[in-house]
Amino acid sequence: xxxxxxVLTSPSAAGDKIDGPLLEVEDIRTxxxxxxxxxxxxxxxxxxxxRGKTLGVVGESGSGKTILSRSVMGLLxxxxxLRRGAIRYQGHSISDYSQxxxxxxxxxxxxxxxxxxxxxxxxxxxxxxxxxxxxRYHLDMDKGEARETAIALLTSVGIPxxxxxxxxxxxxxxxxxxQRVMIAVSLxxxxxxLFADEPTTALDVTVQAQILDLLQAxxxxxxxxxxxVTHDLGVVAGRTDDIAxxxxxxxxxxxxxAVLFSEMRMPYTEALLNSIPKLEDPSxxxxxxxxxxxxxxxxxxxxxxxxxxxxxAQPKCFVDEPPLRxxxxxxxxxxxxxxxxxxxxxxxxxxxxxxxxxAALLATETGLDQPVGA
Amino acid sequence: xxxxxxxxLRGDALLTVEHLLVEFPVGRTGLKVNAVTDLSLDIADGxxxxxxxESGCGKSTTGRAIMQFPKPTxxxxxxxxxxxxxxxxxxxxxxxxxxxxxxxxxxxxxxxRRTIGDIVSExxxxxxxxxxxxxxxxxxxxxxxxxxxxxVAKAKRPHExxxxxxxxxxxxxxLVLEPKVIICDxxxSALDVSVQAQILNLLEDxKERYQLTMVFIAHDLAVxxxxxxxxxVMYLGKMCEVASPDSLYAAPAHPYTRALLTSIPVPxxxxxxxxxxxxxxxxxxxxxxxxxxxxxxxCPLAQERCAQEEPQMRRVADDHYVACHFPLVDAxxxxxxxxx
Numbered sequence: 001x002x003x004x005x006x007v008l009t010s011p012s013a014a015g016d017k018i019d020g021p022l023l024e025v026e027d028i029r030t031x032x033x034x035x036x037x038x039x040x041x042x043x044x045x046x047x048x049x050x051r052g053k054t055l056g057v058v059g060e061s062g063s064g065k066t067i068l069s070r071s072v073m074g075l076l077x078x079x080x081x082l083r084r085g086a087i088r089y090q091g092h093s094i095s096d097y098s099q100x101x102x103x104x105x106x107x108x109x110x111x112x113x114x115x116x117x118x119x120x121x122x123x124x125x126x127x128x129x130x131x132x133x134x135x136r137y138h139l140d141m142d143k144g145e146a147r148e149t150a151i152a153l154l155t156s157v158g159i160p161x162x163x164x165x166x167x168x169x170x171x172x173x174x175x176x177x178x179q180r181v182m183i184a185v186s187l188x189x190x191x192x193x194l195f196a197d198e199p200t201t202a203l204d205v206t207v208q209a210q211i212l213d214l215l216q217a218x219x220x221x222x223x224x225x226x227x228x229v230t231h232d233l234g235v236v237a238g239r240t241d242d243i244a245x246x247x248x249x250x251x252x253x254x255x256x257x258a259v260l261f262s263e264m265r266m267p268y269t270e271a272l273l274n275s276i277p278k279l280e281d282p283s284x285x286x287x288x289x290x291x292x293x294x295x296x297x298x299x300x301x302x303x304x305x306x307x308x309x310x311x312x313a314q315p316k317c318f319v320d321e322p323p324l325r326x327x328x329x330x331x332x333x334x335x336x337x338x339x340x341x342x343x344x345x346x347x348x349x350x351x352x353x354x355x356x357x358x359a360a361l362l363a364t365e366t367g368l369d370q371p372v373g374a
Numbered sequence: 375x376x377x378x379x380x381x382x383l384r385g386d387a388l389l390t391v392e393h394l395l396v397e398f399p400v401g402r403t404g405l406k407v408n409a410v411t412d413l414s415l416d417i418a419d420g421x422x423x424x425x426x427x428e429s430g431c432g433k434s435t436t437g438r439a440i441m442q443f444p445k446p447t448x449x450x451x452x453x454x455x456x457x458x459x460x461x462x463x464x465x466x467x468x469x470x471x472x473x474x475x476x477x478x479x480x481x482x483x484x485x486x487r488r489t490i491g492d493i494v495s496e497x498x499x500x501x502x503x504x505x506x507x508x509x510x511x512x513x514x515x516x517x518x519x520x521x522x523x524x525x526v527a528k529a530k531r532p533h534e535x536x537x538x539x540x541x542x543x544x545x546x547x548x549l550v551l552e553p554k555v556i557i558c559d560x561x562x563s564a565l566d567v568s569v570q571a572q573i574l575n576l577l578e579d580x581k582e583r584y585q586l587t588m589v590f591i592a593h594d595l596a597v598x599x600x601x602x603x604x605x606x607v608m609y610l611g612k613m614c615e616v617a618s619p620d621s622l623y624a625a626p627a628h629p630y631t632r633a634l635l636t637s638i639p640v641p642x643x644x645x646x647x648x649x650x651x652x653x654x655x656x657x658x659x660x661x662x663x664x665x666x667x668x669x670x671x672x673c674p675l676a677q678e679r680c681a682q683e684e685p686q687m688r689r690v691a692d693d694h695y696v697a698c699h700f701p702l703v704d705a706x707x708x709x710x711x712x713x714x
Binding site for chain 1: 639
C-alpha cells in the first residue's frame with residue numbers, strides 16, 4: 001500500500017487498561033433527519049461489554065439493532081445524522097473520533113460481519129486480496145507474509161483447499177463459504193470486538209449452525225468480545241452471555257442469558273419467544289403472534305412504544321413511558337409497568353382478556369399460562 | 375439419503391409424483407446438473423406435505439416441476455387423474471387455476487408498478503370469471519381473508535407494504551382463483567420470526583377456509599413441522615425420509631434428518647449447542663453426485679455398501695419410510711434391515 005499510515009494514539013498504543021469493560025456505551029442516540037421528520041432509530045441505549053464476552057441484540061426488523069452496531073462502530077454517514085451519547089472503548093472516548101482516527105480502530109480493534117455475504121464482498125476482487133488488504137495496511141506485512149497469513153486464516157475458518165481458494169472470486173463460493181471468507185476478513189487483524197450483524201440470516205439451518213460454531217470457537221481462541229445481532233431468540237439462547245432486547249430504538253429488557261429466559265419480564269420478549277415454532281410442540285400448534293407492526297419511528301406512540309401491540313397494556317401504558325428499571329436478579333433490567341410473571345402483570349392480562357382486547361386474545365390463543373420456553 | 379423407490383406412496387392421492395427427473399445442461403460441456411433424480415411423492419386431498427432440505431437439494435426444483443414450470447426431464451406428475459407431463463401448452467394452461475404458487479421473496483414476486491387491486495384481480499380477469507362486480511367482490515373477500523383492509527390496500531402499490539404484508543398479498547393472489555393445490559416455496563424464509571408466525575397461522579387458516587392441499591417447501595424443520603401433515607426430507611435430488619411430522623421428530627430414522635434436527639437453534643439457554651455430531655461440509659455438486667447413497671460423503675454412519683448400492687425407500691414404522699442402509703431405528707422395530 002502506497003498510502004501513508006495515519007499515526008495517532010490509538011487505544012492499543014496508549015496502553016490498555018486491562019481491567020474495566022472493553023466497551024461502554026452510554027445513552028447513545030442516533031437520529032436521522034429526513035424530509036418527513038426525525039427518525040429516532042436508536043434512542044438512548046446504554047450497555048457495557050466485557051472482554052471475551054458475547055452480547056446478543058435481539059429485535060424485529062426496524063427495531064434499530066443494526067443502526068446501534070453501526071453507531072458504535074462509526075459506520076454511519078455524517079450528513080443528516082444526529083449522534084449523541086458516549087462510547088468508550090478500552091477507556092478511550094471514541095464517540096468524537098474523526099473518520100481518520102476510526103480507521104486505526106476498524107479492522108485492528110473492531111471488526112464487523114454483515115448479513116449478506118455476497119454483497120459485502122467485492123465481486124471483482126479475489127478473496128485473497130480482500131483478506132490481505134487490511135493485513136498490508138494495518139500490520140505492514142509484505143506480500144508473501146500477508147498471503148501466508150491469509151491462507152492460515154482461511155484454514156482456521158474451515159475452508160477446504162485454502163491455497164487454491166485464495167485465488168478465487170466470491171461468486172465461485174457457496175453462501176456458507178462466503179460467510180466464512182467474510183469472517184476471515186474481519187478476523188484478519190485480530191480485533192478484540194466483533195460485530196456480527198445477522199451473520200446467518202441468509203443461510204440454511206445446517207450452515208447457520210456451522211457458522212455460529214465457528215464464531216464461538218474463534219472467540220474462545222482469540223479472547224474476543226462479540227455483539228451478535230439477530231431477530232431470532234433461538235440463535236442467541238445458547239451462545240451469548242447477555243441479551244439486550246430492542247424495540248423501537250430502545251432497549252426494553254436486558255439480562256444475563258439464563259435470567260432472561262427464566263425470568264423474562266417484558267411482554268415483548270415473551271411474545272418474540274412464543275412466536276418461534278418449537279420442535280417439541282405437536283404439528284399444527286397455533287403460534288402466538290404479535291399483532292400489528294413496529295411503530296413509526298418518526299412519530300412514536302406516547303407512553304410505552306409497545307403498548308399498541310401489547311397483550312398486557314393498561315391505560316397507564318398509553319400515557320407514561322416505563323423507565324428501564326432493575327429486576328430482582330443482578331444485571332436484569334426491564335421497561336414495563338405490568339411485567340410478565342408478576343401479580344400486576346397477570347391481573348393486567350386477565351383484565352384485557354375479559355375486556356376482549358385484541359392483542360390479549362392473540363396472545364392467549366396458544367395459552368399464555370403455559371410456562372415460557374416449555 | 376439418496377434413495378429411490380416408491381414404497382412410501384399411498385395410492386389414492388390428489389397429486390402423485392413418480393420417478394421425477396429434472397436435469398439441466400451445463401453449458402456446452404455435455405455434463406448435466408442432476409437437480410432431481412428419481413423422486414416419488416404423493417399428496418392426499420387436503421393434506422400439507424412439507425418438503426425439507428438444504429439449499430441446492432432440489433426442493434424448489436421439485437415444486438416447480440410439479441407445476442410443469444419448466445417441464446421435468448422424466449417421470450410423471452398425476453394431478454386429479456391427469457398426467458400433467460403429457461399435456462400441451464393450452465391443456466396445461468387450463469390446469470393452472472387449480473394449482474398456484476407462492477414464492478420466497480414477497481416483494482420481488484409482486485409487480486412494483488401495479489396496484490394491489492390489479493395484482494389480485496388479474497387472475498380473475500384472465501379467466502374472465504364472473505361480472506366485474508363479482509370479481510371486485512371476490513378480490514375484497516380474499517384481501518379481507520388474508521388480513522388486509524381491501525378499501526385501503528387496493529389502491530396502493532407493493533412498496534407501500536412491509537415484507538409480511540406483501541406475502542399476504544401474494545397469498546391473496548394465489549387464492550383468488552380458488553385453487554385446489556398451493557405450492558409454497560420458502561414462503562417465510564425472508565421474514566422475521568414474529569412475521570413468520572403470522573404467515574404460518576394465516577396459511578393454516580386459509581387451508582381450513584378454502585380446503586387447500588399444500589406443498590410447503592422450507593429448510594427449517596421446525597417451521598415445516600408446524601404446518602405439515604407429512605414431511606419429506608430431500609438431499610441432493612433424492613428422497614431421504616417420509617413420515618408424519620411427530621414421528622419424524624421423535625425418531626428420525628435417517629442420519630441426515632437427525633443432523634438437520636440438531637442444527638435448529640433452540641430458544642433455551644440451558645441447552646448449549648453441541649458442535650459434536652454437526653453436519654460438516656456442504657452439499658456436494660449435483661453435476662457429479664456421489665455413487666450409491668448420495669449422502670454417504672457427509673454421513674457419520676457410512677459404510678462401503680453405501681458407496682456401491684443405492685438405498686431404496688422402505689417402511690420402518692407406521693407411515694414412516696426411509697431410504698438408508700443403516701437407519702437409526704431399534705433392531706426390533708426394523709424387520710427389513712437384517713436381510714439383503
